[in-house]
Amino acid sequence: KNEVEQSPQNLTAQEGEFITINCSYSVGISALHWLQQHPGGGIVSLFMLSSGKKKHGRLIATINIQEKHSSLHITASHPRDSAVYICAVRSGYGGSQGNLIFGKGTKLSVKP
Amino acid sequence: DTEVTQTPKHLVMGMTNKKSLKCEQHMGHRAMYWYKQKAKKPPELMFVYSYEKLSINESVPSRFSPECPNSSLLNLHLHALQPEDSALYLCASSQVGLSYNEQFFGPGTRLTVL
Numbered sequence: 234k235n236e237v238e239q240s241p242q243n244l245t246a247q248e249g250e251f252i253t254i255n256c257s258y259s260v261g262i263s264a265l266h267w268l269q270q271h272p273g274g275g276i277v278s279l280f281m282l283s284s285g286k287k288k289h290g291r292l293i294a295t296i297n298i299q300e301k302h303s304s305l306h307i308t309a310s311h312p313r314d315s316a317v318y319i320c321a322v323r324s325g326y327g328g329s330q331g332n333l334i335f336g337k338g339t340k341l342s343v344k345p
Numbered sequence: 346d347t348e349v350t351q352t353p354k355h356l357v358m359g360m361t362n363k364k365s366l367k368c369e370q371h372m373g374h375r376a377m378y379w380y381k382q383k384a385k386k387p388p389e390l391m392f393v394y395s396y397e398k399l400s401i402n403e404s405v406p407s408r409f410s411p412e413c414p415n416s417s418l419l420n421l422h423l424h425a426l427q428p429e430d431s432a433l434y435l436c437a438s439s440q441v442g443l444s445y446n447e448q449f450f451g452p453g454t455r456l457t458v459l
């Protein structure tokens with residue numbers, strides 16, 4: 234079983250729909266990242282969370298440390314939101330560089 | 346400047362060639378990373394540099410040779426690669442010292458080995 238599980242693997246939505254992508258993890262973490270990758274492109278960091286909720290524009294990310302679960306929400310989705318969304322966790326606490334453990338990604342397609 | 350830049354964007358090389366990938370950031374980050382990403386897979390960590398010293402090498406073959414000449418630059422020297430090394434190579438940077446530091450990723454270099 235992967236340490237970071239994302240669902241769904243693929244998601245197709247109509248423009249304007251509210252979208253939720255879920256991430257569950259099985260290790261103790263110090264932070265969770267939501268990343269966006271457009272086809273053939275580099276990775277953009279959307280959020281880094283260690284507790285609670287963050288909002289940026291139409292994007293909202295939440296994390297429940299007790300349940301080891303995070304969600305990424307997109308309100309009023311748009312075709313330009315089409316991308317792969319990756320959940321990654323940083324295990325451990327303090328000290329130097331812990332590795333990022335990546336989920337397999339959720340491929341989102343938003344149709345006009 | 347909150348950007349990580351990578352050059353070249355695309356690279357095609359033969360198995361006998363020697364080439365280098367370059368990564369640069371001016372955010373004052375003292376940790377820099379190389380990742381390899383195959384199609385439809387998540388990134389795989391290759392190397393981590395912390396204060397210009399190699400701190401993590403994830404059992405990467407010696408045909409990949411990283412170098413961190415200063416706090417802003419990270420290179421990946423390539424020699425005698427195999428076709429299966431074709432992938433997107435991503436560079437990232439972050440602050441050092443706290444395990445919850447955010448990583449900033451570059452756009453990647455798309456490498457094709459013929």
